[in-house]
Amino acid sequence: MGEVYLAQHPRLPRHDAIKVLPPHLATDEAFRLRFLREADLAATLNHPNIVGVLDRGEEGGRLWLSMPYIDGIDAxxxxxQSPGGLPFDAVVAIVRDTAAALDFAxxxxxxxxxxxxxxIMLDGSRALLSDFGIARAAGDTSDLTATGTTIGSVAYAAPEQLRGDEIDSRADIYSLATTAYALLTGSRPFDRSSPAAVIAAALDGAVVPVTTRRPDIPPSVDSTIARxxxxxxxDRPRSAGEFAAELAAAPAEPTVIRAVPPAAGAHDVPTMIAPTPAPSRPPERKSRRTWVLPTAVAAALVVGALVAGTAAMLGRSDSTGASPAIESSTVPATVVVAPPTMTVPATAPAPTVAPAPTAPSRGAGDLGLTRAVSRPPCDGRFILILGSIEQSNPAVKSLVNDQLSSNPGAEYFYSRALNCGSIRSADDNGEAFYTPYIDYGTSSVAACNGLQHRGVYVRVLRNSTGxxxxxxxxx
Structure with missing residues (x-):
């Protein structure tokens, strides 16, 4: 219904987006009223996740309105750019921002x-909901958005909207869920060859589950999208924010396996038991410094003081500027990773325990958690650092597992096995460390979204020195 131009503001040092009603529609009174109503409605919505209206007017019989210019792309x-679907964490961030805009409206x-x-516009740090061109105030009985006019996109419209029934905010929640489906899978939920077929499929309600198209997505996401x-x-969530919260919490958290503080000098032979209350504070180690990043502050109270200069820990160069040689991918002979020994819960009868055979390692530095240690390639990809824990930390397994549990899609690597020049193999204490992280591949947009919403920091994995x-x- 409009043409959009990028314009230099005549008095201020900025660019605005100018939306102009086309000449052949300017004489149509119904379209003029809709255009003016878009400006009036959007002008009342001052929210960081909404593309608002700055001004409106008429010039030479043509109506126009100005909006902030969003330097980015739409979803x-x-x-x-990612036809197989976006990373789960990026989808959660987009849906959360859009839900905040909808709830505000x-x-x-x-x-x-x-x-x-x-x-939905993406400017690299947030998502912004735009185009209130067919929006209406609740209770509006005018026929500007009645049957016979263009009301939304059938691929994302709620069944009651397609039937022409009275709608409320829950129709927008339905559209937000279909949008989440498209972001996760790269496909619309009812992808048919004609609008009539799309409407028929939407009214029927049969949709291919997300996990059928994305096996890496936790099954619980299907129930969230279905609701x-x-x-x-x-039967839908009561608000857009409630849907966004359910989507963010959809991946089921695995059981947290807490480490038993080993005897002094036995840090390289970890032992795991079934879930128990958190262990008491371990004795302070004078010769070691232990830290985690702000996203694990609670864990930091257990494991020791926060190390200043997080960049220095993972930087490749030392204080003299010299670059140490890249470490071997094998674990030093002094590090022994034993197969985990599980203690049977007190409620179960105690079986006769026979010596367990030695299990093969899943990779250098593997902690024996549900998720195996990873070794991302040094190809320029972005990773969001969630924390770094020294190998000798008695609670290293628990801390890593806590990060994996609370951050869907997270993995962890062992510094001595990584061999990326941009990541040191040991910290300033000369000790190897474990780092939980989220891999965004080479997508700077997804990495930026993760950085903005999590408040931690990003590293780029390269072979060269960082x-x-x-x-x-x-x-």
Whole structure:
């Protein structure tokens, strides 16, 4: 319904986006009213996740409105760059921001009615909901958005909206769920060859589960999407924020395996037991310093003082500027990783325990957790650092596992087995460390989203020597 231009503000040093009603529509009174209503509605929505309206007017019989210029791409274009679907963490961030925008509008009695990836702008640090062109105030009985006009995109519209029934905020929640489906899979939930076939499929409600298209997505996501796309509005979440929270919490957290503090000098022979209350504070080690990043502050109270200069820990160069040689990918002979010994819970009868055969290692430095140690390639990919824990820490397994449990999609690597020049093989104490992280591949947009929403820092894995500084993928 409009043409959009990038314009230099005549008085201020900035660019704005100018939306102009086309000449052949400017004489249509119904379209003029809709255009003016878009400006009036959007102008009342001052929110960091909404593309608002700065001004509106008429020039030479043509209506225009100005909006902030968003230097980025929309989510539909982002999907086109990742046809198999976006990383789960990036989808959660986009949905969370869009949900915040919807809840803000709904609380002010405004429905969007056209939530879809093409109407979600991504500026590298946040998602912004745009185009309130067919929005209406709740209770509006005018016929500007009635049957016979263009009301939203059928691929993302709620069944009641497709039937022409009265709608409320839960129709936007349905559209948000279908948008999440598209972001996760790279495909619309009802991908058919014609609008009529799409409408028929949407009214039928049969959709291919997300996990059928993305086996790496936890199965619990399917139930979250299904609830958001429920045929009956009464069966959907009560708010967009509630749906976003369910999606973020959908991956089932594995059982946390807590480490038993070993005897002095036995840190290289860890032993695991069934879940128990957190161990008491281990004795302080005078010759070692232990730290984790801010996302694991609670764990830091158990394991020791926070080490200043997180960049220095993972920087390749030492204080003199010399670059140490890249370490071998094998674990030194002094490090022995024994197979885990499980203690049977007190409620179960005690069986006769025979000596267990030695299990093969799943990789150098593997901690024996549910998720095996990884070794990401040094190909310029972005990783979000969640923490770094020294190998000798008595609670190293528990701390790593806690990070894996609380961060869906996270992995962990062992510094001596990584062999990326941009990551040191040992910290300033000369000790190897474990680092839980999230891998964003070579997508700077996804890495930027993760950085903005988590507040930790990003490193780039390269074969060359690093600068000792964290990367900023948002630049």
């Amino acid at each position: 539909a274009a982002h999907i086109a 709904h609380q002010r009695g405004i429905l969007h009615r056209d939530v879809k990836p093409a109407n 958001g796309m429920a045929g009956s509005p009464a 600068t000792g500084e964290a990367a900023n993928p948002c630049k």
